[in-house]
Amino acid sequence: MKLYTTKNSGNGYKVALLLSLLKHPYETVIVDFPNGEHKRKPFIDLNPRSQVPVLEDEGRVLWDSSACLVYIARKYGGEAWLPSDPGKMGEVMQWIALALNEIQFGLQYTRGIVRGIRTGHYDEGAELGRKGLGVLDGRLQRNDWLALGRPTIGDIACYPYTARAPEGNISLDPYPAVQGWIKRIEALPGYFKVG
Amino acid sequence: MKLYTTKNSGNGYKVALLLSLLKHPYETVIVDFPNGEHKRKPFIDLNPRSQVPVLEDEGRVLWDSSACLVYIARKYGGEAWLPSDPGKMGEVMQWIALALNEIQFGLQYTRGIVRGIRTGHYDEGAELGRKGLGVLDGRLQRNDWLALGRPTIGDIACYPYTARAPEGNISLDPYPAVQGWIKRIEALPGYFKVG
Numbered sequence: 001m002k003l004y005t006t007k008n009s010g011n012g013y014k015v016a017l018l019l020s021l022l023k024h025p026y027e028t029v030i031v032d033f034p035n036g037e038h039k040r041k042p043f044i045d046l047n048p049r050s051q052v053p054v055l056e057d058e059g060r061v062l063w064d065s066s067a068c069l070v071y072i073a074r075k076y077g078g079e080a081w082l083p084s085d086p087g088k089m090g091e092v093m094q095w096i097a098l099a100l101n102e103i104q105f106g107l108q109y110t111r112g113i114v115r116g117i118r119t120g121h122y123d124e125g126a127e128l129g130r131k132g133l134g135v136l137d138g139r140l141q142r143n144d145w146l147a148l149g150r151p152t153i154g155d156i157a158c159y160p161y162t163a164r165a166p167e168g169n170i171s172l173d174p175y176p177a178v179q180g181w182i183k184r185i186e187a188l189p190g191y192f193k194v195g
Numbered sequence: 196m197k198l199y200t201t202k203n204s205g206n207g208y209k210v211a212l213l214l215s216l217l218k219h220p221y222e223t224v225i226v227d228f229p230n231g232e233h234k235r236k237p238f239i240d241l242n243p244r245s246q247v248p249v250l251e252d253e254g255r256v257l258w259d260s261s262a263c264l265v266y267i268a269r270k271y272g273g274e275a276w277l278p279s280d281p282g283k284m285g286e287v288m289q290w291i292a293l294a295l296n297e298i299q300f301g302l303q304y305t306r307g308i309v310r311g312i313r314t315g316h317y318d319e320g321a322e323l324g325r326k327g328l329g330v331l332d333g334r335l336q337r338n339d340w341l342a343l344g345r346p347t348i349g350d351i352a353c354y355p356y357t358a359r360a361p362e363g364n365i366s367l368d369p370y371p372a373v374q375g376w377i378k379r380i381e382a383l384p385g386y387f388k389v390g
Contacts, residue, residue, distance in 0.1 A: 048330045049293075062285045064292040071285030084279060090257045090266030097259040098244075100295040121316060135243045 001026040003068075004046065004054040006033050010108065010160040011065040012053040013194040018069055018156050021190040024076050066096050069153040081153045091147040095154030099161075102132025108161040111168030126170055133175050136162065140177035144184060151188060159185050160194060196221040198263075199241065199249040201228050205303065205355040206260040207248040208389040213264055213351050216385040219271050261291050264348040276348045286342040290349030294356075297327025303356040306363030321365055328370050331357065335372035339379060346383060354380050355389060 003019070003026050005012025019026050031038050031052050038050045046054045047063035054061060055068040057075075062068050073082035082092055106129025112118030113125065136158065139146055146154045163182050165172060172179050185191065198214070198221050200207025214221050226233050226247055233245045241249045242258035249256060250263040252270075257263050268277035277287055301324025307313030308320065331353065334341060341349045358377050360367060367374050380386065 048333050049297075049326075058282075060282045060285075062282075062289060064289050066292045067285045067288040070288045071281050074279075074284055075281035084269075086266050086270035087253075087255045087257075089269055090255075090262045093262040093265045094257060094259050097261045097295060100292060101299070102244075104296070105300055120319070124315070131244075138243050 002029050002056040003027070004029045004031050004043075004056070005052045006031055008194070009052050010164065010194065011051075013160050014065045014156050015053045015055060015068045015072065017159075017192070018072055018077075018081065018153060020192055021151075021156075021188060022072070022076055022081075023190060024072070066100060066157060069096070069157060073153045081151070081156075083148070088148055092152045092154040095146040095152075096157045098132055098135060099154075099157035102128050102135065103158055103161050106130070106132050107165045107168060107170060109168075110170060111161065111164055114168045126168075129165065129168070129170055133162070133165065133170070133172070133178060136181075137175040137177045140181045144181070146181075151185070155181075155185060196253075197224050197251040198222070199224045199226050199238070199251070200247045201226055203389070204247050205359065205389065206246075208355050209260045209351050210248045210250060210263045210267065212354075212387070213267055213272075213276065213348060215387055216346075216351075216383060217267070217271055217276075218385060219267070261295060261352060264291070264352060268348045276346070276351075278343070283343055287347045287349040290341040290347075291352045293327055293330060294349075294352035297323050297330065298353055298356050301325070301327050302360045302363060302365060304363075305365060306356065306359055309363045321363075324360065324363070324365055328357070328360065328365070328367070328373060331376075332370040332372045335376045339376070341376075346380070350376070350380060 003015055005028060007030065031043060037043055044050055046061050049063060053065055053068055054063050062071055070082060083089060106125050109118060109120055110122055110125040110129055113120050113122050145151050146158065162178060198210055200223060202225065226238060232238055239245055241256050244258060248260055248263055249258050257266055265277060278284060301320050304313060304315050305317055305320040305324055308315050308317050338344065340346050341353060357373060
């Protein structure tokens with residue numbers, strides 16, 4: 001298995017984190033973003049979106065962190081990280097959708113703007129990000145994990161840019177339940193910090 | 196089964212379209228957006244994001260169109276619309292992710308801005324939307340469907356706001372393969388037009 005990513009990609013990190021939690025071996029291929037490798041062949045043949053992560057496994061190529069998480073969880077994670085039951089799968093999927101919406105276009109983007117690696121509109125991103133944090137906190141006030149009462153790929157999808165929200169000047173102080181959840185994720189066996 | 200939606204929600208329509216293609220009976224509950232019903236109890240207990248669609252089935256409540264599509268496809272669609280094989284599931288998931296990113300924050304939002312139902316930054320949305328259309332068209336130049344060589348919930352997730360892109364002043368003329376795919380979707384038995 002090959003994981004195409006960059007050293008600092010939070011989306012690549014989601015996939016690396018799941019593989020680490022599963023203790024599944026893989027090879028990391030660093031894509032040279034500063035030199036535009038992601039915008040050229042052969043990389044764009046792997047991913048026409050010119051983004052990391054990309055996963056290559058047994059001849060199959062998958063782009064998008066969510067697709068990689070779904071694939072790995074179902075292929076190597078048994079029933080733990082994404083169960084086959086339709087209702088449980090739907091419950092996990094809700095949080096993957098939140099990660100792709102409020103967290104990415106809110107928290108990831110505001111952090112990128114503050115760090116100068118992205119242009120955009122800070123206030124709108126911050127509003128969307130805080131909306132996402134409110135939904136997460138509401139859920140986590142009464143539950144240790146986002147879905148199913150145990151860690152799933154829903155948690156992994158939401159975790160990295162939620163934990164890094166303060167780097168985008170979005171404080172987690174108003175979201176104590178989110179803070180407790182971050183600590184629980186970081187205490188999972190196999191957890192490692194990005195970068 | 197109850198589907199909470201509005202008359203014009205493209206995301207609610209995705210769920211209704213899958214149910215129609217599957218010929219699965221359900222009850223529609225129209226949420227009164229003009230009067231803010233989606234922002235108050237009891238609706239926010241169903242969906243803390245204050246959005247449609249929401250699905251209620253056999254005592255389970257799911258928000259987010261993607262989660263609803265995954266649930267319905269796995270529970271009532273056999274292996275057709277979202278197969279259980281991890282690689283195939285990952286392939287479908289790629290296009291759901293595109294729908295949640297380039298299509299929603301690009302094509303859905305620019306259409307909303309043009310129609311005056313959303314504020315935002317047209318040019319950035321248009322750029323993102325066209326990026327998504329380019330990825331779709333590249334795929335569809337050599338394939339009739341986005342994943343697996345047959346219609347899946349990946350197609351359903353991408354279809355509504357792609358087909359409506361011209362209402363956001365984004366022409367589909369440069370994307371002939373996308374236009375052909377739209378026609379194929381609209382010819383599926385059980386297809387119906389939104390609104």
